[in-house]
Amino acid sequence: MPVLEGRQEDIEKICAKYPPENRRSALLPVLWMVQEKEGWVSQDSMREVADVVGVTAAEVYEVVSFYTMFQQKPTGRHHIAFCQTLSCAVCGAYEAIAYICEKYNVPKHGPSEDGRFSIEAVECIGACTEAPAMLVGETLHGNLTPERIDEILSNCE
Numbered sequence: 001m002p003v004l005e006g007r008q009e010d011i012e013k014i015c016a017k018y019p020p021e022n023r024r025s026a027l028l029p030v031l032w033m034v035q036e037k038e039g040w041v042s043q044d045s046m047r048e049v050a051d052v053v054g055v056t057a058a059e060v061y062e063v064v065s066f067y068t069m070f071q072q073k074p075t076g077r078h079h080i081a082f083c084q085t086l087s088c089a090v091c092g093a094y095e096a097i098a099y100i101c102e103k104y105n106v107p108k109h110g111p112s113e114d115g116r117f118s119i120e121a122v123e124c125i126g127a128c129t130e131a132p133a134m135l136v137g138e139t140l141h142g143n144l145t146p147e148r149i150d151e152i153l154s155n156c157e
């Protein structure tokens with residue numbers, strides 16, 4: 001079933017925010033609709049989005065592959081984006097990522113067997129003063145220690 005089926009009215013509301021000749025400007029919010037529904041953006045979804053906003057599938061792929069907020073493969077119910085850039089690396093990001101992978105059985109690629117978590121190392125998420133930092137879904141968490149990580153992840157079912 002097409003991922004955007006039944007969403008035409010919402011899509012048109014988004015497109016109406018832009019001049020008709022710039023329907024392609026709706027690309028990011030329409031992609032976000034897909035990501036919110038599916039948790040990731042498949043190649044089929046990219047082709048569907050391309051048709052909806054009037055760009056090529058290659059252009060959609062360029063955008064999806066540029067922004068790390070878009071996932072190109074299935075994720076766990078709780079996707080962890082752990083910053084690995086300098087401030088966080090210096091403050092223990094690699095150790096924290098290893099801790100999460102080991103304690104919560106999260107492979108480096110793809111979701112955990114129980115589908116609960118997935119993890120990826122990302123570039124700076126803008127919380128350098130709270131390094132090390134991660135996003136769980138859309139929620140930012142900083143000043144992470146193993147204890148703090150356990151506290152956060154234990155609330156994720």
Ligand code: FES
Pocket residue numbers: 083084085086087088089123124125126127128129131132133
């Ligand atoms: S370096 Fe990690 S949030 Fe900026």
